[in-house]
Amino acid sequence: MRAEDIHPAGLRPGDVLRGGAVGLRTRPLRAALSALGIAIGIAAMVAVVGISSSSRADLDRTLDSLGTNLLTVSPGRTMDGGLAKLPARAEDMVARIGPVASVSAIGRVADANVYRTDRIPAAETGGLAAYAVRTDLPAATGARLRDGTWLNAATARHPAVVLGATAAERLGVGRAAPEVRVLVGGQWFTVVGILQPAPLAPELDIGALVGWPAAQDRLGFDGHATTVYTRSADAAVEDVRSVLGATANPAAPNEVEVSRPSDALAAKRAAGEAFTRLLLGVGAVALLVGGVGVANTMVISVLERLAEIGLRRALGATRGHIRTQFLAESLLLSALGGAAGALLGAGVTASYAASQSWPPVVPVWTLAGALAATLATGTLAGLYPAVHAGRLPPTTALATP
């Protein structure tokens, strides 16, 4: 017989798995604790990505429903630094731009504060403002009523007011009714409606909105719009934007500020992404610590099982067989932790999203990433102990009782 005639047999996958599970079966508590480290790391990362994805999905849904074709025109500053005014005809001019579908406006009523009753000290304005509004405002801004009705041609002339969401809350007005009145600019106005929060026109939230004619007749409103809202066809938004300033105030186009409120929401999203990356880093640190825990468990496992290693070598295990067994154990530990962590992270995402009324979203790439991170951690943590176990001389291993 020649030396080449004898070769070690390979292990079957099932036997590798069973061999890797020996440590888990004989020391379940330790296995569970070291897998827990991995689970926490993976759960943190999955939850961070899941929650930020859910938040983004919610923002996208909001933008979809509100539309991104809203542009606003406001007066800026004059050349000498004073507050500019929009010309009284600004609305008409803007409405003449071809692609503009709808136009509306509000005008800040100077020096008109809003109080619940006449007994409130004058200084406690609550940061609320009075606005003269056009009756077509809801269509242009996407503002929706929570209670009551919007102003119509008749109520716009009467002392009737619609409160923004924050304004209603600060004033303590829960519903619109004929007997519910608030003091606007020193006069009593009946609350006919309360708005829901308006994400694209946040200025409405803190406003007491009265009809344009009523503001002029009763509050001394000067008739100059302070914000003009326009909706245009989606494809034409940029074109409209480029001519909007000059159209609203042909005499001094530099004194006009044009903005797209949906951009602010998108910017909020970008800011959230930066924060997400930071939290993801924290999750990665947790995973690293978990990996160290698994490595520690594996090193101890090898030390405790010297006799078993010696026996296996005597039974014909090669260095590779021993290495494979301990690497499989490390991977199995990490995989169990990773699976538990992914479930936990998805659960945290789902419950947090539910509490915020967001659509729960856990991107598939997150789970794939979690799997990859888990296997990488398991390999790194198990490599040294496995190689060490494989290199142990069989006699040394057997000499240990």
Place this chain on the structure above:
Amino acid sequence: MIELTNVTRTYAGGVTALAGVSLTVAAGELVAVTGPSGSGKSTLLHVLGTLDRPTSGGVRIAGYDVAALSDAGLSALRAHRIGFVFQQFHLAGGTTALDNVADGLLYTGLRRAERRRRAERVLHRVGLGHRMEHRPHELSGGERQRVAVARAVAGDPPLLLADEPTGALDTASGAAVVELLRELNGAGTTVVVITHERELAAALPRQVRLRDGRLEHEGTVHGT
């Protein structure tokens, strides 16, 4: 079956465990290796079992030149040609007798079902057919050692090495294990038993006595 030619084994630090041992064991023999503690018995068993390589000298086991085999080759040789029985049994706790024996065939490349089938057969052969589903802590010492013997011979190795197989057993259990080794030898297996019990050694057909790493005496011990 075994051919040792002038084998020495020196450990780091200058300790000489084997100092030129030449020994030939033919197929089908039943040999006792005796000697006091520190005489090199364990080292000899490790060299015979290819768990350790000699510092110098030639070793041929079951027709293979150990020096010419890689570590993987030696592993395969152990898997297919050599069975081990240890004083401490080395059974896996929490694992049934059947699976302990079946795991002895783990590195032979056989399927699990076949390993278990053979394990069942060999357990019957060692008289433990009724103990297959018992775990080591539910077995007596003698039964445990018989499970260990079953594991060693499950793959039908031509060579069986036993290191103090009765060292942890009472006399009756020890005698049963020796009887089992005799039976296996009768069926054709070459058996080498390392022991410090003279009585046990004297009952075997051939004795080899080691002292200070050298073969001191060969033949039949007559109470010297």
